[in-house]
Amino acid sequence: xxxxxxxxxxxxxxxxxxxxxxxxxxxxxxxxxxxxxxxxxxxxxxxxxxxxxxxxxxxxxxxxxxxxxxxxxxxxxxxxxxxxxxxxxxxxxxxxxxxxxxxxxxxxxxxxxxxxxxxxxxxxxxxxxxxxxxxxxxxxxxxxxxxxxxxxxxxxxxxxxxxxxxxxxxxxxxxxxxxxxxxxxxxxxxxxxxxxxxxxxxxxxxxxxxxxxxxxxxxxxxxxxxxxxxxxxxxxxxxxxxxxxxxxxxxxxxxxxxxxxxxxxxxxxxxxxxxxxxxxxxxxxxxxxxxxxxxxxxxxxxxxxxxxxxxxxxxxxxxxxxxxxxxxxxxxxxxxxxxxxxxxxxxxxxxxxxxxxxxxxxxxxxxxxxxxxxxxxxxxxxxxxxxxxxxxxxxxxxxxxxxxxxxxxxxxxxxxxxxxxxxxxxxxxxxxxxxxxxxxxxxxxxxxxxxxxxxxxxxxxxxxxxxxxxxxxxxxxxxxxxxxxxxxxxxxxxxx
Numbered sequence: 001x002x003x004x005x006x007x008x009x010x011x012x013x014x015x016x017x018x019x020x021x022x023x024x025x026x027x028x029x030x031x032x033x034x035x036x037x038x039x040x041x042x043x044x045x046x047x048x049x050x051x052x053x054x055x056x057x058x059x060x061x062x063x064x065x066x067x068x069x070x071x072x073x074x075x076x077x078x079x080x081x082x083x084x085x086x087x088x089x090x091x092x093x094x095x096x097x098x099x100x101x102x103x104x105x106x107x108x109x110x111x112x113x114x115x116x117x118x119x120x121x122x123x124x125x126x127x128x129x130x131x132x133x134x135x136x137x138x139x140x141x142x143x144x145x146x147x148x149x150x151x152x153x154x155x156x157x158x159x160x161x162x163x164x165x166x167x168x169x170x171x172x173x174x175x176x177x178x179x180x181x182x183x184x185x186x187x188x189x190x191x192x193x194x195x196x197x198x199x200x201x202x203x204x205x206x207x208x209x210x211x212x213x214x215x216x217x218x219x220x221x222x223x224x225x226x227x228x229x230x231x232x233x234x235x236x237x238x239x240x241x242x243x244x245x246x247x248x249x250x251x252x253x254x255x256x257x258x259x260x261x262x263x264x265x266x267x268x269x270x271x272x273x274x275x276x277x278x279x280x281x282x283x284x285x286x287x288x289x290x291x292x293x294x295x296x297x298x299x300x301x302x303x304x305x306x307x308x309x310x311x312x313x314x315x316x317x318x319x320x321x322x323x324x325x326x327x328x329x330x331x332x333x334x335x336x337x338x339x340x341x342x343x344x345x346x347x348x349x350x351x352x353x354x355x356x357x358x359x360x361x362x363x364x365x366x367x368x369x370x371x372x373x374x375x376x377x378x379x380x381x382x383x384x385x386x387x388x389x390x391x392x393x394x395x396x397x398x399x400x401x402x403x404x405x406x407x408x409x410x411x412x413x414x415x416x417x418x419x420x421x422x423x424x425x426x427x428x429x430x431x432x433x434x435x436x437x438x439x440x441x442x443x444x445x446x447x448x449x450x451x452x453x454x455x456x457x458x459x460x461x462x463x464x465x466x467x468x469x470x471x472x473x474x475x476x477x478x479x480x481x482x483x484x485x486x487x488x489x490x491x492x493x494x495x496x
Contacts, residue, residue: 031112032109037105059085086100115435119436123440151429214254295481346474391467395448
């Protein structure tokens, strides 16, 4: 503990100096950009694989004939924003995959700056500065940002919307900057008490919060339920504040107007008024298997093989999948709960997705030493961040003002993952928020240690202890399953 305290004290001193630097945001951007460019240039050769092929095809079809095609047919299952992003890169530089990856290094660097601003708004400038530095150096963000996948762009758009929503919530409270003034402590700063009325919020903040939330949902349609969830939660938690409820209702309306054109397009091309006609098949994916499949994170593909489900249209996949999943849940409620708990463990698992792309040959073949280095780099960081974030979350006031929206986002992530499915790839965009709580824990490490040393029962102490135990169990299970696969214990089902 003493060693940790010394390290964290030094980090706190550094964060203090960084917070005082007027040009910190600009320096942070260039630091994050440099790190990502270096990572990208390790491999100049790049081969498309899996989902990347679909995004690439959609971008090329948009560029060539202004149609949105995947696997040769007009598609509605791939949301449009990321293919349009790739299309613009290809339009400017040709089909240059290296330039596309470098452009994503720019979006990753911008995200680091937004993490800084979000942390500043959630807590204070010191926390934001430290969180921004952490995200700039978060190796998994370098790695997944180097793949032609939507997560990198989605993280930026989603985080901007969250930042603006925090502004809405903060400006609507009697002491809008309470946490900025106090750092989430028990006693408010005198200046916060003096503020009898929060400053009026610009309508443009509400407008852009809805727009960026819509763009995020049009980048990853799984984000769509997050905004209604936020609105319903605000209505329940803030029903005595009609001003804040009305502002979030307006933001939700703008969000719906933003996604409406895509839904109308899907109705015109596929006959279904939806964000993604294939979402039912995602619902079915892990909601139909036995316990062994659930434990090992595999889906039972026997029905798909028997009925040649790969020949079905996107609409048919969604319709049949949702029907089968609902029927399975009704008849197997305990298995559904077991699957949901397993997905909770996935959400907090290792940063493994980049390694799967890497092993699949995205870069070709590398020397053993480079493979080992990249495997360590892209997994080690989260092992440190996760327990710190758990501690930071429980010593803060997660349902108060500036922290309410980030807390609702993390809660909705877990609910969606429980009901459908979730892996570290789906968690990746929300690590930007998790890192803020980790930075807060470091800057308030004394509070963490005092909380853990309390002799009296405390929900904060219980939360930290059980949270860390859950992390250890989740990681232990992943190691056990991987080890079993490696030594031939037949953890991998025969379909592979």
